[in-house]
Amino acid sequence: MGKIFVVGFGPGSEEHMTFRARQAIEQSDLIVGYKTYVDLVRDLIGDREVLRTGMTEEVTRAQAAVEQAKSGRTVAVISSGDAGVYGMAGLIYEVLMEQGWEPGDDPEIEVVPGISAVNAVAALLGAPLMHDFAAISLSDHLTPWEVIARRVEAAAAADFVIALYNPKSGRRTQQIVETQSILLRYRDPETPVGIVKSAYRQRQRVDVTTLEDMLNHEIGMLTTLIIGNSSTREYHGRMVTPRGYQRKYTLTGANERGRLDPMPWALGSTKD
Amino acid sequence: MGKIFVVGFGPGSEEHMTFRARQAIEQSDLIVGYKTYVDLVRDLIGDREVLRTGMTEEVTRAQAAVEQAKSGRTVAVISSGDAGVYGMAGLIYEVLMEQGWEPGDDPEIEVVPGISAVNAVAALLGAPLMHDFAAISLSDHLTPWEVIARRVEAAAAADFVIALYNPKSGRRTQQIVETQSILLRYRDPETPVGIVKSAYRQRQRVDVTTLEDMLNHEIGMLTTLIIGNSSTREYHGRMVTPRGYQRKYTLTGANERGRLDPMPWALGSTKD
Structure with a gap:
């Protein structure tokens, strides 16, 4: 054998x-x-x-x-x-x-x-996966779209960073549109979104944009997307997700803790 | 510089x-x-x-x-x-x-x-990550437990395969107990669970058990767990998640499609 x-x-x-x-x-x-x-x-x-x-x-x-x-x-x-x-x-x-x-x-x-694609893409984008994340394929070839949409919604509501595999193909173009619309019900339009084509290959392309603007960028068969969570920030064209919600560590001194912005995120709530 | x-x-x-x-x-x-x-x-x-x-x-x-x-x-x-x-x-x-x-x-x-740990552990367990998955750290050092519990519940309800990082430490022992109890509200007690300690290192240990029985196995600082989704099956001590819910491909012949078990999974429903 x-x-x-x-x-x-x-x-x-x-x-x-x-x-x-x-x-x-x-x-x-x-x-x-x-x-x-x-x-x-x-x-x-x-x-x-x-x-x-x-x-x-x-x-x-x-x-x-x-x-x-x-x-x-x-x-x-x-x-x-x-x-x-x-x-x-x-x-x-x-x-x-x-x-x-x-x-x-x-x-x-x-x-x-x-x-895996999510790890390669994250490395090129900076540090988007510092906190809990969900990987979702938008291909409905073997999975009903209702199942996929429900997962996008669950991940969005629970503030996961979200990696989207197979976002779009020649004939399959609406899933990414519906996904954006679900995400916008739970996340700020300014949430950073990373779009990477052909990571570490010829014709690699790395874009950091926003949830609101993502559909104005090229998305295709060779693209993987990462949607930030509520605390992900853009930094010099990259995406950075802090490690946690309670910053128990200080970066520059004892007064640091007092200068933090309030967390915009609340359990299970949506923006509206 | x-x-x-x-x-x-x-x-x-x-x-x-x-x-x-x-x-x-x-x-x-x-x-x-x-x-x-x-x-x-x-x-x-x-x-x-x-x-x-x-x-x-x-x-x-x-x-x-x-x-x-x-x-x-x-x-x-x-x-x-x-x-x-x-x-x-x-x-x-x-x-x-x-x-x-x-x-x-x-x-x-x-x-x-x-x-990453989830990829190493999955390789040792067989093929548990063939479908959408969520990675969740159970450490509440920097993240409130309520946020983590909400994510476990969201991932369970939307039928993600779930990878659990940092399930337990010497002082932090209750998170994995509560996690099991949340998961049991949404998944069959017989759902396959993979427990891997020290993947690809000395003293590596690979166990495939069930959701019901998982706490009877050693779980510690060096352990990563993978919880199957509703279609994950045990095969000769390994975990296999089929690629999709609608099997459009046939493995042995044209009659295959008619012999499939009905899918136990329904959108957003719980067992009870």
Whole structure:
């Protein structure tokens, strides 16, 4: 019985890949991945056998990886970001569950964690994730929009920093509009919003704007957004969320505590 | 003017560090970090100058890093996980904001993203983060408990997978008890829960249990938990969350869709 590495290689530039991700690719007989992902790590793959498929063929990739592992091979299923976040890891397990293996008889699976989009994007934006955050995909391909909208609302009401994956595609353009409208019911129009396209890749673009103005910026298939919480501030084109609501630490001296602005946030309340 | 790298080196084992994190440490004149973090990457640091402080001295570390960068040095502020998630990145910016720099005059900051605890823990647990998730710290040191409890409830009601950072410490033992009780109002007692201690370090421990039984397992300072959503399943000691609620893909054939269990989840409803 072979082994499957499910490898997230991070945003795409080799410097943000982990040693283990590189090692997993080097130790594999077969590399399975979406065309764009294969191209991003072409140098590492060398002359290993490669199975490249289109973007929507995740199920084919997962099934092929399991079949090849059953025949004794070591397979690396690769993707950008973290394969454990909206990634291929779950689908590999779903295929195994469907096949009804006895414990110990099934192929060994090693999920190799990678830098996920939310972490890559946050690093480029400054420090937006210093407090509790929610990651929400706006794609309604496999999830009803009502479920997604309810999550956006819950996260907005409870003052989470919010990362939005898959905000928009060519045909799917209204979800981000509705999301903005839900968020504006709970957050100040001036709330900082970070919009990052192609983090750490060619044509990277980093914008910090506001909740009110976000739709006037380019948002597409390669974009991830981070919506600040009620205490996130803009600083020289970056986003900074303080660590907590009660500043027990002082930065410059004993009088610091007295000079803080009152917290604009109140439990469960909306602006209106 | 010098530069500050804010470096997350991942869970702690060198193989899950990125190339950029290693490079940042190698390019720095001074390494600033909590004692335990410095020890974890001792080999990489070599004979570079080191400023080690205690766990609660984050403000001291941030201020020292800024002072040293002002004097022209290249400083690496290091921590485990991702320095952008509940980490040092925000505090560095808070110190700069407090000092009132003009744009362009302030020290250059590069946040180097790392594998965060939620990603490391998820990889060891299988594939729990295949759908929307919320990260919540149960530490009420800087945040009122009411805010935290409200977030747990919002995330539970909207069926997020939930990652719990800082679930418990020596003196802080009740938050995880109250959290379980909130979660049980919205989720089945049999919901899979993953408990991981010291991911990818010595004395690593990975348990998959249930919401009902979670408090009968060891939970402490070095533990991160992941609570499944309504569709998360246990598989051979791991946790798997399917990718969506509407399974538009088939795994073994055309009849697959008809054999699916009905979804137990309904918008905003509780079990009772």
